[in-house]
Amino acid sequence: MPVIFRSWATLTCESTQTPWRERMDAFLELFSLSGRANRARYIWHIILDDLVVAGMVGVLLFSSFFFLPLPLIAVPAVGIGLAGVWAALAITVKxxxxxxxxxxxxxxxxVPLYNIYLSIVLFVVAGTAGTNEYGPDPLADLYGERRRIG
Structure with missing residues (x-):
């Protein structure tokens, strides 16, 4: 019998995979450069990625207060920080x-000044309706068909 998996990305999705495998696939999707991401998903990922990177910088800055050797803290912090940067890059590509x-x-x-324009476009402009060469419409997954305002 298929397992019904509910996530924030889809209303319902029938799958024969285990819930653990579903969660692992969702985690690995963070680092994938393929597919599409709508504005809400992009904004939430950027906020969470910034919090992860800021947390790792904070750990590095304040590790001396805990009298811990720097390599003990720096190696995992740099690894987690780089993973956060890669996830931010991946969601920007999507x-x-x-x-x-x-x-x-x-x-x-x-590119100076153009980066401001592109950032505004990424945060404000709606994605293309329907399927494009990079995959199906991410909002079609949520609503069954694309909702348009206005």
Missing amino acids: RLHDLDRPGWHFLLLA
């Missing part, structure tokens, strides 16, 4: 895919 742009456009975030 958001660009939702706007029907190639993922390498994230490099344009390094």
Whole structure:
């Protein structure tokens, strides 16, 4: 009998995988560069990724107060921080895919002044309706079909 798995990304999804495997797939999706991400998912991921990276910087800065050797703290903190940076890069690429742009456009975030424009576009502009070359519409997964306002 298939297991019904409910997540914030889909209302219902029938699966024959175990719940553990479903959660592992969702975790690995954080680091994948394929697919699309809508605005809400992008904003939440960026907030959470920033909190993870800021937490790791805080741990590194305040580790001397706990009299712990720096390598004991630095190695895991740098690893977790790099994973957070990669997850932020991956969600940015997915958001660009939702706007029907190639993922390498994230490099344009390094260009002064254009990075402000691109950041506003990533946060404000709605993704392309329907399926594009990067995958199905992420909002179609939520509502069965795309909802348009106005």
